[in-house]
Amino acid sequence: MERRMVEIEETGLSFVTEVDLERLQALSEEWLRLIGEDPEREGLKKTPERVAKAWAFLTRGYRQSLEEIVNGAIFQAEGSEMVVVKGIEFYSLCEHHMLPFFGQVHIGYIPNQKILGLSKFARIVDMFARRLQVQERLAVQIAEAIQEVLEPQGVGVVVEGVHLCMMMRGVEKQHSRTVTSAMLGVFRESAKTREEFLDHLK
Numbered sequence: 152m153e154r155r156m157v158e159i160e161e162t163g164l165s166f167v168t169e170v171d172l173e174r175l176q177a178l179s180e181e182w183l184r185l186i187g188e189d190p191e192r193e194g195l196k197k198t199p200e201r202v203a204k205a206w207a208f209l210t211r212g213y214r215q216s217l218e219e220i221v222n223g224a225i226f227q228a229e230g231s232e233m234v235v236v237k238g239i240e241f242y243s244l245c246e247h248h249m250l251p252f253f254g255q256v257h258i259g260y261i262p263n264q265k266i267l268g269l270s271k272f273a274r275i276v277d278m279f280a281r282r283l284q285v286q287e288r289l290a291v292q293i294a295e296a297i298q299e300v301l302e303p304q305g306v307g308v309v310v311e312g313v314h315l316c317m318m319m320r321g322v323e324k325q326h327s328r329t330v331t332s333a334m335l336g337v338f339r340e341s342a343k344t345r346e347e348f349l350d351h352l353k
């Protein structure tokens with residue numbers, strides 16, 4: 152598949168993608184017709200093109216890899232104190248409705264000689280969030296990725312999200328927040344470690 156640079160006009164953002172934008176654009180146009188719209192009317196003329204680019208961006212996590220993201224930002228750790236990175240924003244799409252869910256990710260780990268540059272945690276979260284997801288799997292994939300990269304004594308991931316597919320369709324309470332978590336290693340085995348991590352999140 153051809154790789155090309157795409158710009159999102161409204162944001163000034165540009166990125167490289169291998170998504171077939173022409174086909175996605177044609178599909179978006181058809182989609183507009185199917186929901187009862189007229190893709191020819193003024194306000195919608197550029198919509199299929201915008202939709203194609205937006206979806207290439209919103210699903211770019213499929214085309215990223217852990218190695219590329221970590222890119223050598225692993226350092227030698229001195230001690231084995233718990234490291235907690237709180238409040239990493241994420242924006243994802245639920246795989247059941249392809250509607251957004253978003254919120255925050257909190258990560259804790261106890262190093263085993265290796266630590267990761269702090270900015271890399273946000274990039275790992277983003278790589279998994281920018282795919283079709285369920286919130287439970289998002290937590291597990293982030294935890295497993297950190298496990299793989301750092302081989303820590305343990306890792307804990309808590310994801311808090313609100314789901315537009317629930318809120319917009321009115322089947323759940325409008326203000327309901329979903330919390331999911333994944334605990335590996337000492338975070339799974341030791342209630343004390345888990346509590347210490349969860350205390351940090353209060």
Ligand SMILES: [Zn+2]
Pocket residue numbers: 245246247248249250314316317
């Ligand atoms: Zn959904």
